[in-house]
Ligand SMILES: NC(=O)c1ccc[n+]([C@@H]2O[C@H](COP(=O)([O-])OP(=O)(O)OC[C@H]3O[C@@H](n4cnc5c(N)ncnc54)[C@H](O)[C@@H]3O)[C@@H](O)[C@H]2O)c1
């Protein structure tokens with residue numbers, strides 16, 4: 001690809017951190033030197049300026065240019081920053097290229113040392129795009145949809161009152177499955193299976209598998225195993241009327257809604273995937289081992 005037909009490139013960074021701001025400025029300069037047009041969100045441009053540094057001329061997202069017209073999004077931060085960037089370009093073709101400046105950066109494609117190479121490959125179109133399944137999440141109360149959102153990692157229904165269990169009825173494909181008291185329920189995508197669902201004891205699901213996973217949180221029940229259902233399945237979580245407290249819905253730790261008694265949370269596969277730019281075509285097994293530092297050579301020997 002030549003820069004003549006390269007569309008503008010959005011840079012999203014964790015502006016609460018000096019190293020991310022420094023990296024953002026570096027990337028903006030690299031883009032300009034290569035003849036590409038950098039784009040920032042206004043709030044991000046203001047945060048960078050507030051840190052006492054100049055970005056030079058950039059286009060502002062949703063003011064000078066629409067997300068629909070972006071080439072790619074370069075994300076400088078950890079998983080939280082990638083989840084934030086996903087909100088900006090969901091429903092648009094530009095993929096997310098994560099460069100890990102955070103702690104884990106499980107969803108990132110490159111590490112800090114490879115920053116220049118990653119920017120070069122973003123500009124030259126030298127990447128493949130992988131689509132990740134996302135969830136469509138709706139809350140029904142008294143027969144009416146009162147909230148709709150989506151998730152790349154997971155939707156969780158959690159107790160809002162610390163001292164009270166949440167009484168729920170789980171449904172799969174509109175059929176009742178099990179009812180129990182718990183701290184909450186995680187409904188995860190394969191992408192989210194290494195995040196909250198993993199902490200809750202769910203299986204890791206390879207990203208090429210299409211499925212939806214449910215993991216109860218601290219259920220006071222004899223049957224509360226993690227479940228993996230078909231991607232076409234619909235999951236229902238009903239907050240029973242007998243609940244003493246209320247609940248809360250969280251999606252990707254970012255989008256939230258309070259749930260009263262009788263609320264019915266419905267989770268299905270969304271028709272809108274998130275697109276990740278991949279620079280390395282290595283197996284997911286290697287990513288899992290590397291990010292989770294799994295002991296492939298155990299204390300009992302090197303595997304031979
Ligand atoms: N008990 C828990 O494990 C728990 C509780 C709340 C939220 N979370 C996770 O935090 C996510 C939000 O991330 P954040 O960075 O804004 O919050 P955060 O800063 O609290 O970080 C949560 C941790 O989850 C990791 N993470 C996020 N998505 C991941 C993924 N797909 N695979 C592997 N690890 C992943 C992050 O790297 C980070 O270390 C939520 O989507 C949820 O999955 C986990």
Ligand SMILES: Nc1ncnc2c1ncn2[C@@H]1O[C@H](COP(=O)(O)OP(=O)(O)OP(=O)(O)O)[C@@H](O)[C@H]1O
Pocket residue numbers: 013014015016077078079080081082084101102103104105106
């Ligand atoms: N520009 C920003 N301003 C304020 N908060 C931000 C910004 N960018 C990211 N955050 C938030 O800061 C938190 C931590 O960011 P992030 O996840 O990127 O770093 P991390 O926790 O070090 O990395 P990881 O999630 O990979 O462990 C997230 O909740 C994220 O949404």
